[in-house]
Amino acid sequence: MYRYDEFDQDFVNQRTAQFTDQVRRRLAGELSEDEFKPLRLMNGLYLQLHAYMLRVAIPYGTLNGRQMRKLADISRKYDKSYGHFTTRQNIQFNWPKLEDTPAILEELAEVEMHAIQTSGNCIRNVTADHFAGAAADEIADPRPYAEILRQWSSLHPEFSFLPRKFKIAITGAPHDRAAVQVHDIGLQLARGEDGNIGFVVFVGGGLGRTPMIGRKVRDFLPEEDLLAYSEAILRVYNRYGRRDNKYKARIKILVHETGLEELKADIEAEFDKIRHGVLRLPDEEVRRIEAYFAPPPLEVLEVDDKGLEDRKASDAAFAQFCAHNLNPHRVPGHTSITISMKPIGGIPGDATDVQMDVIADLAERFAHDEIRISHEQNVILPHVALKDVPAIFDTLVAHGMAEGNAGLITDIIACPGMDYCALATARSIPVAQEISERFGNADRQAEVGELKIKISGCINACGHHHVGHIGILGLEKKGEEFYQITLGGSADEKSSIGKIVGRGFSSEKVVDAIETLVDTYLGLRAGKEETFLDAYRRVGEEPFKEALYGIS
Amino acid sequence: MKVITGNRLLDGEVVWMGENGSWVELLSLAKILHEKNDVADAMALAKKSLDEQVMVDAYEIDVKEEDGRVVPVRLRELIRAAGPTTHPHLGKQARPTLV
The missing domain is CATH 3.90.480.20 (Sulfite Reductase Hemoprotein; domain 2)
Structure with a gap:
């Protein structure tokens, strides 16, 4: 089981004390909001429509019962008795008071939790396959590498003020369940010819207003080079990434504007300077961190129970x-x-x-x-x-958690949208709820099969709409909510960005449009084994367009 | 027709400017501003609240009269005034005093 070590405990305690003092100074008038805002964001505290929001890190999505119970307790004591799990494997509390946040952080620290690297222009908490350490198709548990990257990146002085936020995802299996190709750095574990572990490295993926699939910069990066190579990428980004325009500041824009070959050469040149230095990962250190994630002893049991x-x-x-x-x-x-x-x-x-x-x-x-x-x-x-x-x-x-719908049409990703979020241009959750109601019948969902619907309430794309098999983007048009539909997106090892199918729909019409798309798929699929995405890739957008808008 | 709104520093609560630069928790108690000068005066008062650590932010919004009630023009502000549409038991809409 993942655990802190003594360095982490000290670090988190210091950070909590520091933030407690920052809150005190803000309330005493010693810090203005302009001065305080970046400090609170560094500790996961946002201000949304109705209240503050605290985003708590769940590193690699891993936690234990004691930690989950603490989250429940915090929601009862300081919030409104619920929490919201996010697309970055974190949890958000939607109603904390500013004056309570130091106490919340102290309580989190008691169970080795915190809100560090959940916000701001730093290297954010690393995400990983949620079946890490358990999946049958896994080469190795990716979380020790995620933890090594975390130890390297926390408070890294060189990378605490990047042009923009920076997200790393890692998967240990050939089937990518961590969406690595739509992250700033995506790492896919692989075995080299000698049987040793290394990584396929993607750079410059991302969603938001300019969605891009990451470009492969290394077919195989040896394990020992993980940190040196990551540092080389970050250095190139930190040096050349744009700071003049927030919307062009992510590394994906740098990859796009510089060109892959030139950027790769820059990264390799930087890597060459540091690869034999202190960042070379010693084997014994990797094995030591691996022990933090030691799997529980599991007895081989009957397969047919x-x-x-x-x-x-x-x-x-x-x-x-x-x-x-x-x-x-x-x-x-x-x-x-x-x-x-x-x-x-x-x-x-x-x-x-x-x-x-x-x-x-x-x-x-x-x-x-x-x-x-x-x-x-x-x-x-x-x-x-x-x-x-x-x-x-x-x-x-x-307890209302037994729906057998994982991977089906009602297993929808949705961002909080305009019901909570200050950035949103439309609501997301009500659309998800209506789709869920419409297709909620167990037989109907099973008949439709695997279909990933992802909904965002603005172009920042927290709901990953670009990589939904069906994506829905909520916008505002003449004061009304308005939803744009994309088709053919995917976030696995064959990642793709969905394509806008045509003009958008009002909130009253959007779920009918989704039903039309699903019915069209059911009518044209080659068989039950052909998923929505496979069928779309085979026939293209025309039949779907025609069903939605008639023949043009 | 406009009102001034923002979030309170201490707890993030949505509030509107009431009489004499006070801040009220219900839109129905907000002071309605009809003239440009009124808005400018109210924003000057709001600035004072920012400087005194009462408020995080303050801005003007458009409101209209509907069935004898003052309501925000934009959906975003309607949601701020009521609470999440997905959680009718949360936010101001859940208060028995909501008028």
């Missing part, structure tokens, strides 16, 4: 849950459970204090005290024995 199979045969909802919410585990007889935070008609990613406590209990009782948050805003129990699935399911049913 009779209790589970009997229950599947007699309980359709349970069968649906097993069909969609279980991911193959590397140890026979085990599985990783996706706890859907997408109840039909519910708010994607919201969890009540009671639900958080229940998840903590389940993790401790059945899942070796391990929990993950996915970038798809769900919660994962990574290590569960198949025989325990029915008991877990029953508890989830009792």
